[in-house]
Amino acid sequence: MKNNSKYFAILFILFLMLPLLSEAQKLKVFEGNLDALKGEKELHIQYDYSDMTVGKYSEEKYVDKKVKEKNKDEAGEGDTWHGKWVADRSERFEPKFEELINKFLDGKIKAGSDEDYADAKYTLIVKTTHTEPGWNVGVSRRPAHINVEYWIVETANRETVKAKARMEKIPGQDAMGFDFDTGLRLQEAYAKAGKELGKFLTKKVLK
Numbered sequence: 001m002k003n004n005s006k007y008f009a010i011l012f013i014l015f016l017m018l019p020l021l022s023e024a025q026k027l028k029v030f031e032g033n034l035d036a037l038k039g040e041k042e043l044h045i046q047y048d049y050s051d052m053t054v055g056k057y058s059e060e061k062y063v064d065k066k067v068k069e070k071n072k073d074e075a076g077e078g079d080t081w082h083g084k085w086v087a088d089r090s091e092r093f094e095p096k097f098e099e100l101i102n103k104f105l106d107g108k109i110k111a112g113s114d115e116d117y118a119d120a121k122y123t124l125i126v127k128t129t130h131t132e133p134g135w136n137v138g139v140s141r142r143p144a145h146i147n148v149e150y151w152i153v154e155t156a157n158r159e160t161v162k163a164k165a166r167m168e169k170i171p172g173q174d175a176m177g178f179d180f181d182t183g184l185r186l187q188e189a190y191a192k193a194g195k196e197l198g199k200f201l202t203k204k205v206l207k
Helices: 002-024 059-073 077-105 182-205
Strands: 028-032 042-048 110-112 122-132 144-154 157-172
Touching: 042 077, 059 077, 077 110, 077 182, 122 157, 144 182, 157 182
Parallel strands: 042 110, 042 122
Antiparallel strands: 028 157, 122 144, 144 157
């Protein structure tokens, strides 16, 4: 009975937070505009994690701290964790972002990071500026979230920036509560990011 009470209390708190989360996820264009994408058939995607903070640390300090802690618990575990931390970007986050952005672009423009899109006139730079890994240990749970900036630049001249937009506190969690793995939580945040950007472009720019 106590477990049920805790479960409903958590659901109630999340329900109260929904308006705040919705507001936080809004995409805001803060420089230029996205009209350059009108009439384009393809969009190249590039990912940038430089200068990203993680929790309350720089990524460098966060990684160093985690590697030392995990290697202290078990030799080599920290190095394995670090490898996965980096690999999840190309293996999980980026494919999920591209899957969802294309789903919600609904064919109006096709976006991708592979060589097939290298000749697109414009490149979307997805700059992750902050990552909150969150946690899920069964009895205690905190959703992950990411802050992202979207830069539209000319592919042939990356210094020519057409637009900059941002989304903050994009949540990442499994609806069923089985997101014990950090990579899974963050994968869902990138899925959400791709979905919301795709919806925004379809509704506001590519209509």
